[in-house]
Amino acid sequence: MGAEGLVAVFESELVAGLEAAGRVRNQVIGQVVALARECWERGLHNQVGMSLPTWLRVRCQWLSKQEACHILDVVRAGECDWGAALALAVVQGRTGVDRGALVARTMRRLVPCLTPEQAQDYAGIATDAAIDPQISDADLQVVCKKLLIDLLDEKPREETKDTAQALRTVSRRALGRGMTRFTVDAPEVEAALIDGVLNGPLAAPVPDKTALDEGGGLDLRSPGQRKFDALLMVLNRGMSNPGAPPSSGRASVMVTVTADPDTGKPAGAALSNTGAVLDAAQAGRLACIGDLTPIVLGEHGEPLSLGRTVRLATPGQFKALMVRDRHCTYPGCDVPGTWCDAHHIIWWCRGGGTDIAFLVLLCPRHHTLVHDKDLIATVAGSIVTWHV
Structure with missing residues (x-):
C-alpha cells in the first residue's frame, strides 16, 4: 500500500503489520545466519583473508557492521553444545540476531567458569528469555547480568576470586557526537586500585588561579569530570615520557x-x-x-x-625538563613533573623541533587546554611564560 492507502488503515492493523514485518525480518536474518554458519564451516572468508563480519558485509552490503558481528557471535555459539539451541532459535526467526548475540557473549564469559552441565542450564535460561517476546531488550540485558552475578554469589570465596578474574573485561561502544563509552568489569582487588585513582588526590578539586572563564579560582569541573581527568593522567603517565618509570611503549x-x-x-x-x-x-x-x-x-x-621520525622527548631530555620545570608550567598549576607530558611549544605538526629549548612540561589537563585554545609560551633560561 502507498502512503495514501495507509492513512485509511486502522491502528490495530498498523500494529499487526509492524509485528508481521518484524517476524519476516527475523526470518530473513535467520537465513543469513544459517548461510553464514555454513560459510564459516567451509572457511570461505579465510580463503580471501577476511574476518567473517567483513566478508559478510562485502557480500551483503545492507548489513551493518554491528549486525555482522552479531551474526559471528551466534555462529560461534552454534559450534558449542550450550549454544546449539540458541543458534537454532535465531535461524528459525524465533528471536532476533541481536538478542541471540547478547546471550552468546554472556555465555562465552561464563563458560570458562562452568561445568558442561552448568553451561547448558545457564544457556537454557538465557535462550528462553531471548525467545520470549514479553521480555524486552532491556529486561534481557538484566537477565544476562543477573546470570553473571548469581554465578559469583553461588561459589565459595576462593573460587569466586578465580571466577571474577576470568570475567574481567573492557568493552567499547560509540555514543556519537564525538563520544565513546567504555565499560569496565573489574575483580574486587583491581577495582580497589581504580577506585584509588578515581577518588584519590588526583581527582580532588584544584583551584585554578588563572581561570580563563568566569568563576574565579574555583574548580568548575564536575566530580565525574575530575575522575576522568585523574584516570587520563594516570594513563598518560604510563604511556608517555619514555624511560621515566613506570613507563610503557606508546602506541x-x-x-x-x-x-x-x-x-x-x-x-x-x-x-x-x-x-x-x-x-x-x-x-x-x-x-x-x-x-x-x-x-x-x-x-x-x-x-x-x-613526518620526522625523531619526535618524542628522549629520556635525557625529559630528565632535564624535570630539573628545569619541576612541575606543570601552566600558571598556577603544581602537578608534579612525573605526571606531565613533554609539550612542543612550537607544535610538532607545525614544524617544531624536539629541542630542550622548545619543550615544556604540561599536565594532561592543561596540555589539552593549550591545544584547544592554541596558546603559546616562551622560554627564557629556566623561566617558562605562558601567554594566556
Whole structure:
C-alpha cells in the first residue's frame, strides 16, 4: 500500500503489520545466519583473508557492521553444545540476531567458569528469555547480568576470586557526537586500585588561579569530570615520557591528512590507521603525546612527505625538563613533573623541533587546554611564560 492507502488503515492493523514485518525480518536474518554458519564451516572468508563480519558485509552490503558481528557471535555459539539451541532459535526467526548475540557473549564469559552441565542450564535460561517476546531488550540485558552475578554469589570465596578474574573485561561502544563509552568489569582487588585513582588526590578539586572563564579560582569541573581527568593522567603517565618509570611503549599511530599539492597545507579531517577521524586540533594533540608519523597526501591520495621520525622527548631530555620545570608550567598549576607530558611549544605538526629549548612540561589537563585554545609560551633560561 502507498502512503495514501495507509492513512485509511486502522491502528490495530498498523500494529499487526509492524509485528508481521518484524517476524519476516527475523526470518530473513535467520537465513543469513544459517548461510553464514555454513560459510564459516567451509572457511570461505579465510580463503580471501577476511574476518567473517567483513566478508559478510562485502557480500551483503545492507548489513551493518554491528549486525555482522552479531551474526559471528551466534555462529560461534552454534559450534558449542550450550549454544546449539540458541543458534537454532535465531535461524528459525524465533528471536532476533541481536538478542541471540547478547546471550552468546554472556555465555562465552561464563563458560570458562562452568561445568558442561552448568553451561547448558545457564544457556537454557538465557535462550528462553531471548525467545520470549514479553521480555524486552532491556529486561534481557538484566537477565544476562543477573546470570553473571548469581554465578559469583553461588561459589565459595576462593573460587569466586578465580571466577571474577576470568570475567574481567573492557568493552567499547560509540555514543556519537564525538563520544565513546567504555565499560569496565573489574575483580574486587583491581577495582580497589581504580577506585584509588578515581577518588584519590588526583581527582580532588584544584583551584585554578588563572581561570580563563568566569568563576574565579574555583574548580568548575564536575566530580565525574575530575575522575576522568585523574584516570587520563594516570594513563598518560604510563604511556608517555619514555624511560621515566613506570613507563610503557606508546602506541604507534599513523595519521593521513589530505593537503594542498602546491602549498602542502593540510586540509580537512585527519584519519588514523585505527579508523579514528580527527580534526586539526585533535591531530595536533595526538602529535604531542603519541608516537605519531604524519603522512601528507596530495589531491589523489599520493604521499607528498613523511613526518620526522625523531619526535618524542628522549629520556635525557625529559630528565632535564624535570630539573628545569619541576612541575606543570601552566600558571598556577603544581602537578608534579612525573605526571606531565613533554609539550612542543612550537607544535610538532607545525614544524617544531624536539629541542630542550622548545619543550615544556604540561599536565594532561592543561596540555589539552593549550591545544584547544592554541596558546603559546616562551622560554627564557629556566623561566617558562605562558601567554594566556
